[in-house]
Amino acid sequence: MSHSTADPISTSPLIRLRDVQKKFVTADGGVFEAVKSVSLDVRQGEIFGLIGKSGAGKSTLLRLINLLERPDAGSVIVAGRELTGLGRRELREARQNIGMIFQQFNLLQNASVFDNVAFPLKIHGGASRARIDARVRECLALVGLTDKIASYPAQLSGGQKQRVAIARALAPRPQVLLCDEPTSALDSETTRSLLETLRDIQQKTGVTIVIVTHELSVVEVLCSEVAIVEGGRIAEQFSLTGPSAARTTVLGQEIEALRERRAREARWDARPDAQSSSPAVPPLNAAVAVQELHHV
Numbered sequence: 603m604s605h606s607t608a609d610p611i612s613t614s615p616l617i618r619l620r621d622v623q624k625k626f627v628t629a630d631g632g633v634f635e636a637v638k639s640v641s642l643d644v645r646q647g648e649i650f651g652l653i654g655k656s657g658a659g660k661s662t663l664l665r666l667i668n669l670l671e672r673p674d675a676g677s678v679i680v681a682g683r684e685l686t687g688l689g690r691r692e693l694r695e696a697r698q699n700i701g702m703i704f705q706q707f708n709l710l711q712n713a714s715v716f717d718n719v720a721f722p723l724k725i726h727g728g729a730s731r732a733r734i735d736a737r738v739r740e741c742l743a744l745v746g747l748t749d750k751i752a753s754y755p756a757q758l759s760g761g762q763k764q765r766v767a768i769a770r771a772l773a774p775r776p777q778v779l780l781c782d783e784p785t786s787a788l789d790s791e792t793t794r795s796l797l798e799t800l801r802d803i804q805q806k807t808g809v810t811i812v813i814v815t816h817e818l819s820v821v822e823v824l825c826s827e828v829a830i831v832e833g834g835r836i837a838e839q840f841s842l843t844g845p846s847a848a849r850t851t852v853l854g855q856e857i858e859a860l861r862e863r864r865a866r867e868a869r870w871d872a873r874p875d876a877q878s879s880s881p882a883v884p885p886l887n888a889a890v891a892v893q894e895l896h897h898v
């Protein structure tokens with residue numbers, strides 16, 4: 603289950619959704635198809651973005667990966683294990699391999715930072731107090747919060763709370779980290795720093811990240827692959843590591859436009875006279891571009 607090296611993106615999928623469907627009963631007694639027969643592969647080591655308009659089905663799709671939502675049909679395979687057929691105990695064990703963070707952090711308010719991060723290690727038992735202590739410190743160091751170990755959530759900023767949530771999610775050494783709108787409650791500067799931390803963690807631990815967002819810049823800055831979700835389906839999927847290409851969805855086109863703008867800025871910054879001359883055309887600063895949150 604654990605990983606120790608930051609392997610490059612593998613070719614074999616760590617997460618496989620096959621024809622998953624999810625319907626909900628609506629308030630008026632009708633049926634709403636939130637996810638319509640989606641198949642999706644997420645490769646090991648990837649940072650995979652799910653982006654789409656409100657109500658498109660992104661969160662439901664994410665929650666199908668750890669069976670927080672149980673599919674009405676289809677299969678969910680994580681690390682070679684089909685989750686839909688597992689019993690309660692086996693599923694609990696399989697979920698140890700899938701950490702999750704949420705928009706509203708979901709910390710235990712009456713527990714210290716230490717106890718929040720130690721929580722998943724304690725409930726699953728088996729680890730000595732010394733090992734738990736060492737792992738909590740390791741995870742807090744990963745998110746840059748060692749000095750807050752004795753604080754309580756109420757004493758932390760939103761960004762710090764989300765870092766505690768990340769440390770808690772990583773404590774059991776999962777192969778997968780699911781992120782449901784992790785920066786939506788944060789300001790742009792805090793968002794930028796949290797995205798850097800997520801990227802850094804991915805590189806250090808090799809964890810595979812699936813992130814739901816409605817911010818184009820989050821996808822553009824962080825993700826190696828993106829799927830555009832529209833009306834419960836994947837309307838388009840493409841890599842963000844290769845060259846730009848024509849896209850069929852509006853969101854896909856907007857992501858490419860953002861990438862091209864960033865590439866132009868990088869070329870501008872790298873020009874030989876970058877430090878000496880005053881620009882004829884004012885360049886868009888990359889940091890500013892990150893701060894301009896492009897909401898869908």
Ligand SMILES: Nc1ncnc2c1ncn2[C@@H]1O[C@H](COP(=O)(O)OP(=O)(O)OP(=O)(O)O)[C@@H](O)[C@H]1O
Binds near residue numbers: 659662
């Ligand atoms: N438990 C539920 N019961 C009934 N309908 C639900 C339930 N959960 C989600 N839905 C509906 O399913 C659709 C998809 O919801 P979902 O949260 O997956 O969308 P989303 O793309 O993540 O949207 P947002 O960005 O607003 O969170 C929405 O219309 C939502 O109202």
